[in-house]
Amino acid sequence: MMRFATLMKHPADWMTGKNANNEVVITSRIRLARNLNDLSFPGWATKAQRIELLELMRPKVEALKVMKNGFSHELSELEAIQKQVLVERHLISREQAARGQGSAAVVDRGQRLSLMINEEDHLRMQSIRAGLDLRGAHKLLGKVDDELEQELEFAFDSELGYLTACPTNLGTGMRASAMLHLPALVLTEQIGQVLQAVNKIGLAVRGIFGEGTESLGHLFQISNQSTLGESEEDIISRLERVVNQIQTHETNARLKMLEDEPNQLSDKIGRAYGMLSYATMFDSKEAFAHISLLRMGAAMGYFSDGVMQICDSMMMDIQPAHLQLHAGTELDPNQRDQIRAEILRGRLQSLDAPATSISNDHSAGGEDSTGNLNFENE
Template sequence: MFLPKIHIRQLRCLPKQLFLRQFCKCASQVPPEVLEELEQGFEDMKECDSKSLLKKHLTKERFDKLKDKTTPTYNSTLLDCIRSGLKNPDSGVGIYAPDPEAYSTFSDIFDPIIEDYHGGFKKTSVHPPTCFGFGSDFPNLDPDNLYIVSTRVRCGRSIKDFPFNPCLSKCDYNVLDSIITDALLNLSGEYSGTYFPLCGMEKDKQQELIDSHLLFKEGDRFLKDAKATRYWPTGRGIYINDNRNFLVWVNEEDHVRIISMEKGGNLGAVYERLILGENQLSKQLEFSRDKRLGYLTFCPTNLGTSLRASVHMRLPSLADDKAKLDKMAAKYNLQVRGTRGEHTDAEDGVYDISNKRRMGLTEYEAIQEMYKGIRALIDHECQEAAKACKK
């Protein structure tokens, strides 16, 4: 088993954990109170005006088939997967995987949601091998800095032999934090930097990092209801390189979020930095990867490449008609969000626009698809601006 160096004070809790995970793979019975909450939540969801993929695909037949199941190692239930979606009818997706085994144990609900979200990735589909390609293939999208404020590319990773947030103990968080930070502090060259644990971080420092769009925020209700914020801020933190253009989030939604960013629209440079940074980390950490689904993550929207390339950009003409912007973005498999991401508003007319598909295509193809889509949005905006000048 892959077991990186960890602190002696955290070694005490490992033998029991590893023994249980390797040898005690026996599903347990779903407690009556969990079944009761599931039944009530399912009935409430049927009556509410939810547009979530969970409501769309969780039929009565599927519900009855899955409600008594648990995952072999971690005993996660269907409720652990859909609790957040049941409590938040405004969820776009409404389901999370509490542990890697959930994707197979509850495949009857995960598979149709994955196919719907990722544009036809069927239960018989197989995600291709990793292929990053070269960032130099993508010239600057906005060399005159007229539309794009900043560019960011990130990917999520989970550490092999650990469950996802809802199943992590406080000790697990500390062990993961130690394993991951040991690797981060070995980064060299332009990736050299400093790790800032959330525990003990001054509030002013925390807010400064949030305001600079570097640090994640606490209090996401969707993650909270999925039990993904337990023991906060234990084991959470952020690594920032000296140039402040390469970040790693530790134990926020996924075990690891690798992020490359900079001002302007030079997607190729940002992508190349991510490729080389991920490569350095993958030599030190063993990431969870499934033969069919690709890289495994807490949220099924991030499976496969787990790659999300986004720009903060202003599109004055398109933004006047949000429905038109959304329709055009969908044509190129792009997703439009508020300035600070999902479930936020556009601040000062700045939208976060990113690739939506992450499965069934390589990392290179995902970036290529996003590049073409953003190029098309800019071209359309230029045409609209030219029309306005003629009036």
């Protein structure tokens, strides 16, 4: 099995946006919740029961073909910083990081697939892909679900579907989500209108780490709220349609900024580049905001190829636990802010300054992004 250090050295393709169209839709994720029949949910189980279930389930998860040479660790054996790094990489949830004995994470070598044992449910399986690829993530996870269903008896009711610890996951037990980068909608003050329209049709909008977290770097996670009474295909199709529409609105907002206020746009991107290149202290929020503008500039042609991938890598590496892992010691907030700025300055040394202006050839066919936001009827 893979060691933690090896996992850190080889980030997944989806973490760096390699070979993917991810200018607006950064990642797609499918998550399935499953429980074993006639056993207490983890939140109600005793420590002995959780350990017993882990010993039953973990070998079967590790034996999956896709998990060959993967990473498998009991959470109680990992240091607090290591667990937080896994959260920052979206490989485990914040809830699972807080669990004690009897909880484990099993991750495939490419880090596209992560299975959490004894999180809120006995098994939480997730697949992450770069760009808008909900169907690719679903296909991969479907194979794993089918394989495990041959080995384990999942709790299932003919009327309610898969039984889960939280009633909102009843039915398919599936959460489909996409992480979107929406700086232009934020800067043009259209984001409220867009998110309101999304909420109206029963989709949830959350921050970078899901429920209860804020948006950093203009990143928003959009997912289905209900899993009962809809098929997996229906859930994916609806989310796909809405995400495509938001992507169009964001693209049009960028083009409109370029058309109406080209000097102000290049100024914002240039200032972000200057701050990241020379500042000596950055908290997470400010750093993410500047990297977000650089990322948008890269997508619009202000930088040479490859800068968007550098931005994605920086967003991962400047998070608190990653910084402390990099330093090899626990850091107070001031120390983190200094090291964060140092890393950013180092990464930007090799980058040329952004272009002061770019052509607007692509905007000719673009419609005004302030148009119809009624996703339900489009």
